[in-house]
Amino acid sequence: MKDTVLQMLKNGLKNGLTVVKWILAAIISGGIIGSVGTLFYFGMSFVTLLHNQNPWLVFLLPIGGLGIVSLYHLLNRKEDTGTNLVISAVHSDDHVPLRVAPLIFISTLITHLFGGSAGREGAALQIGGSIGNALGNLFRFDQKDTRIMIMCGMSAAFSAIFGTPMAAAVFSMELISVGVMYYTALVPCVISALVARGVADVFGAGKELFLIRDMPAFTVVSAVQISFLAVLCALVSILFCVALRQSEHLYRKLFSNAYVRIFAGGCLIILLTLLSGTTDYNGAGMSVIERCFRGNAAPEAFLLKIAFTALTIGAGYKGGEIVPSFFVGAAFGCLFGNLAGLSPSLCAAVGMSAVFCGVTNCPISSLLISFELFGFEGMPYFLLAVAFSYMLSGYFGLYHSQKIVYSKYKADYINRKTN
Numbered sequence: 001m002k003d004t005v006l007q008m009l010k011n012g013l014k015n016g017l018t019v020v021k022w023i024l025a026a027i028i029s030g031g032i033i034g035s036v037g038t039l040f041y042f043g044m045s046f047v048t049l050l051h052n053q054n055p056w057l058v059f060l061l062p063i064g065g066l067g068i069v070s071l072y073h074l075l076n077r078k079e080d081t082g083t084n085l086v087i088s089a090v091h092s093d094d095h096v097p098l099r100v101a102p103l104i105f106i107s108t109l110i111t112h113l114f115g116g117s118a119g120r121e122g123a124a125l126q127i128g129g130s131i132g133n134a135l136g137n138l139f140r141f142d143q144k145d146t147r148i149m150i151m152c153g154m155s156a157a158f159s160a161i162f163g164t165p166m167a168a169a170v171f172s173m174e175l176i177s178v179g180v181m182y183y184t185a186l187v188p189c190v191i192s193a194l195v196a197r198g199v200a201d202v203f204g205a206g207k208e209l210f211l212i213r214d215m216p217a218f219t220v221v222s223a224v225q226i227s228f229l230a231v232l233c234a235l236v237s238i239l240f241c242v243a244l245r246q247s248e249h250l251y252r253k254l255f256s257n258a259y260v261r262i263f264a265g266g267c268l269i270i271l272l273t274l275l276s277g278t279t280d281y282n283g284a285g286m287s288v289i290e291r292c293f294r295g296n297a298a299p300e301a302f303l304l305k306i307a308f309t310a311l312t313i314g315a316g317y318k319g320g321e322i323v324p325s326f327f328v329g330a331a332f333g334c335l336f337g338n339l340a341g342l343s344p345s346l347c348a349a350v351g352m353s354a355v356f357c358g359v360t361n362c363p364i365s366s367l368l369i370s371f372e373l374f375g376f377e378g379m380p381y382f383l384l385a386v387a388f389s390y391m392l393s394g395y396f397g398l399y400h401s402q403k404i405v406y407s408k409y410k411a412d413y414i415n416r417k418t419n
Contacts, residue, residue, distance in 0.1 A: 019187070022148075026188040029135055029152045030195025033128050037160030037196060040105055040127065041205045044120050044161075047113040048283055055279050058115035062266030065116075065317060068107045069258045075099050082318075083122050084401040086129035086154065090147045090176045100130035107318035115282035116269060117308035118319020121162055125172075125320070128157025148185045151176070155189040156196035163200070163207030167369035169193040174362040175399075179406030181364075208286070210293050210373055214343040218380045222342065226381045229336050229347060230354045230388035236302065236332050237358025237389065240325060241396040241419070243306050247314030258316060265315020272308060281308040284319075285327040289352075292330035295344035301331035321398050322356065329355030346381060349374045354385040358393035361402065361418070366390075395419050 051057050072080055077099070088094045108123040132153020136146030151172040159168035169190040173182040216222050255261035273282060280288050281304050291297060298304075309324040333351020337344030349370065357366035363386045370382040395404050397418030407414050 022188045023191060025135070025139060025141075025149065026152055026191035027195055029132060029149065029188070030156045030192035031199060032135070033131050033153050033156035033192070034160045034196030034199030036101070036105075036127060036131065037124060037157045038200045038203045038205050040108075040120070040124065040157075041161050041200065042203075043105070043109050044112060044284075047109050051113055051115055051283060052279075055115070055282075057113060058270055058273055058279070058282060061114040061116060061269055062263045064110045064114040065262035065266045065315065066259055068110055068318060069262050069316060071103060071107060073258075075103060077103060083125050083129075083320075084399050086126055086150060087176055087399055087401040089129065089133065089150055090182075096126075096130045096133040096150060098130055098134040101127045104130075104318055108320075111312070111317040111319045112283050114266075115273065115279065116266075116312040116317040116319065117281055117283065117285070117305065117324060118312055118317060118321070119284050119323030119326075120320055121158055121322040122320020123318065124157035124161045125154045128153035128155070132156075148182075148188055151182065151185045152188045152192040156192040159193035160196040160200040160205065163197065163205070164369050164372040165193040165197040166372055167365050168197075170368055171360075171362060171365040174365050175360060175402065178361045178402065178404045178408075208373060210290070210349065211345070212343070212349050212374055212378060213293065213345040215346060215377050216343055223380070223384060225340055225342050226347075226350055227384050227388055229333060229340075229350055230385040231392055232336065233329060233332065233351055233354035233385070234358050234389045234392035234394075236328060237325070237355045237393045238396045240306050240309075240321075240328055240355065241359055241398060243310040244313055244321065244398065245400075245419075247310035251314045251316075262316040265311055265317065268311050268315075269308065272304075272311065276304060281305050284323045286323070289327055289330045289348075292334040292348040293345045295334060295338060297331045297334040297344075297348075299335050302328045302335065305331060321359070325355050325359045325398075326352045329353070346378060349378060350381055350385045353382050354389035357386045357389045358396075359398045361390065361393070361397050361404070363387065363390040 086096055089096045104123045104126045111118050129150045132149040136149035154172035155168045159165040173185050251261050255264055305327045329351035330348040333347035334344045337347030353366050353370040357363055366386045391408050395418055400417055402418045404416050
């Protein structure tokens with residue numbers, strides 16, 4: 001009996017010290033990465049404003065691309081795999097070099113300054129993951145704990161930049177392996193996400209919030225309409241993922257030299273911008289998303305954004321794919337709402353949630369981010385949309401390093417990578 005009590009006390013002390021270790025590590029991680037993320041947020045705001053005031057900068061996009069390739073070659077990151085490297089590092093013993101953070105930071109700013117179509121959250125995941133990896137090494141953590149620090153960093157950066165700590169805390173745990181959650185990382189990811197957002201708030205970094213202007217009552221008819229929209233959004237998410245993969249493959253097939261590839265991609269973006277007659281599809285496109293909530297999106301907007309983003313990312317420009325997926329979902333949802341006679345504002349919100357879920361395979365994060373971006377009033381609509389989109393988007397995804405551990409259709413262990 002005495003030995004049992006002593007063993008319980010020893011286990012309790014050991015667990016308590018582990019909790020303290022992760023609380024301290026998460027606070028440090030959240031503080032440091034939250035500061036870097038806040039700086040990145042303001043940098044992105046500045047270059048976006050500069051481009052909007054000087055749309056002619058798009059003609060310098062090919063030159064900016066050459067600068068990006070030169071930076072990566074200079075720091076010996078010629079075959080950089082972006083967010084896939086961060087995901088692989090959690091799966092295995094891969095290392096995420098600290099130099100990834102400044103590289104993706106500067107390269108994403110260059111992409112947005114000159115009008116490339118990309119987001120910022122993918123860059124945030126790389127910034128957070130690389131700094132988290134470095135902190136794990138600094139603290140002399142073993143490989144398993146370093147993986148948790150990588151997820152911690154991803155949550156912190158996502159939270160600081162996008163202002164959704166609840167979704168950010170879960171997203172990094174859910175993204176790695178579909179069907180399995182890394183609950184060991186829950187406490188550190190939650191704390192780092194909250195601390196990082198607190199740092200961003202102190203410095204005045206904004207949050208993304210969208211107002212649903214017309215919320216219809218939840219009825220059988222509206223539920224069926226939203227479910228049909230979700231099914232279509234699952235197909236749109238597949239189209240988006242395929243376009244990104246095939247664009248990269250085609251670029252590499254046509255242009256083996258990275259400098260020629262990115263220069264050609266920049267020229268194509270210039271041509272598309274001139275043909276479309278607008279700069280709506282350059283950059284992240286947050287202003288267009290806001291217009292979608294007022295029901296004012298062009299019918300072809302979602303297809304053009306897919307094309308612009310695929311040509312930008314596939315050529316080697318840096319940034320993320322998540323905000324473009326929001327753009328695509330909002331534009332498609334707005335189009336559906338206008339055609340179906342259902343609130344375009346609600347459909348834009350549902351489209352964002354459903355396409356985000358389809359391209360990331362993260363239903364819980366998609367639901368949480370819906371609540372943080374749009375409020376809880378549309379909960380039954382978001383719940384339906386996320387469920388259908390997750391199931392019907394198949395095994396496609398933005399990141400080829402992401403693993404589908406369990407089948408979406410039956411209780412089978414499949415452990416395969418996304419298409």
